[in-house]
Amino acid sequence: MTDFKKILREAKLKVTPARLATLAALSKSSRPMTAEEIHVKVGKSGIDPVTIYRTLASFEAHTLVKRVDLHRDAVHFELADPHHHHIVCTSCGAMEDFDVCDVEAIGKKILRHSSNFKTIQEHSLELFGLCKKCMK
Amino acid sequence: MTDFKKILREAKLKVTPARLATLAALSKSSRPMTAEEIHVKVGKSGIDPVTIYRTLASFEAHTLVKRVDLHRDAVHFELADPHHHHIVCTSCGAMEDFDVCDVEAIGKKILRHSSNFKTIQEHSLELFGLCKKCMK
DNA sequence: ATCACAAATGCAAATCATTTGCAAGTAAGT
């Protein structure tokens, strides 16, 4: 079982029910989630949606979660680890993960040519296409 | 001089002042713009912000513009052509373009392994880091 | 275990971006 408490402590964040529940929700989900989806999953009663937003902001600042723009609905979040990306159907939202990612290499090349940037913290990479069903 | 009318006609879109102004604004800008920024640039009086939103939606549907998530403020848009990506400072928003992009290759590999996707229409790829000034 | 304090939470209300409905205006083909 993943030790969410340990994750929080290592991030120097206080261990609270809302944070544990948020980590659990994200961990159990196979897809990136919106704040609202997380709120529903942790039990609509109990934890205020505002807390979810603040929790996610805090997690993002501590690189526990990653913001994902799927070009649909609100912003989605997912656990930063393990690193992966998505291919999304622009029509129905179907999604697959992939972990092929040469961005590290690209990043290094960019940094070499950039006069203003010296480090890369993270990156986004999503593919958008049509799934089988929506192709016809 | 870019022929915006031609661009619109080729996209089978009616040539209107709002669309020409939006294309001009995006064309003149060196950065992706939000709907609000475009609204300001085309002259706040004159064209309704709602029209900008509808124009951008239409442009996006016709792949004239590309939606860019810079992890700050509202959604940004930029002309789809020429194809390029960005490295963005997470602290101050400073930005550089880059056109190195092996995503085509990655995309092909993904499609080969995917059972549900057969075509890719577009992709997002942005790097997030700290600029020189914000590093200290 | 108890204390002290900074950090986290809930609730209400504000803000901001974006969308929708509808009536009036206009580009484009005939």
Add this chain to the structure above:
DNA sequence: ACTTACTTGCAAATGATTTGCATTTGTGAT
């Protein structure tokens, strides 16, 4: 010029996310 479908403006509705503030709760130190 005429017709028709597509666009636009304005007002109002949504929806997501943020902010203020008083209260509660982790945590590290006693």
